[in-house]
Amino acid sequence: MAHNPAENPTPKSGKPTTAVNFGVLAIIIVAVVAAVIFTQTGRNKDTQVTPQAQEETQVTHLPQFTAKDLDGQTFDSKSLAGKRTWIVFNATWCSSCRAEIPEVQRLAERNDVEMLAIYLNEDQSIVAPYAQRLGLTYRQIPDPDGKITASFGIVSVPSHVLIGKDGSVQMQHLGGISEKEIEDALEN
DSSP states (O other): OOOOTTTOSSOTTSOOOHHHHHHHHHHHHHHHHHHHHHHHHSSOTTOOOSHHHHHHHOOSBOOOOEEEOTTSOEEEGGGGTTSOEEEEEEOTTOHHHHHTHHHHHHHHTOSSSEEEEEEETOOHHHHHHHHHHHTOOSEEEEETTSHHHHHTTOOSSSEEEEEOTTSBEEEEEESOOOHHHHHHHHHO
16 A cells, blocks of 8 residues: 555654654744744833834933842932933943943043943843953943833943933934044033
8 A cells, every 4th residue: 555645744664754844844933933023022012123113212311210230229310310421221242232341431430421331131140240350330230121221212232321411311322332432422
């Protein structure tokens, strides 16, 4: 009797047929695509990923938030009132963030601007060893659920925001930044 693959997808040899292999491959591809879509949209429903959405979600004033810094102290954004503040949004896994740390650290050593780092979707257990290893002296704030970052309309790291003494957003820069770009922003 001849073997009919439509009736039995596994021949007597015990090896699956090409149709079964393609079916398994299709299921794997669908699962991978679903996982990518979930990780891009599932963490924070307020975060958008298109350039048009970025323009729509940019803030004009410092959002109000509280969070624990690496020392376990509660930080309140209201404490920045009357201070010019540079905020860098980054992540420990981000190579562009790591590359700009010398410029950001020099900025933190200035007396004319407060410096604050917010770590997108990372908690203290990840951020603390990273900041210590790099010798960062400015305030580090983990943002494990991404809510602080989303409140600024930030959708990628690194990103930089300069807040004026009046609480207004004076500059928002997406991507890595050079020392010259920092100086130019501070002169305006």
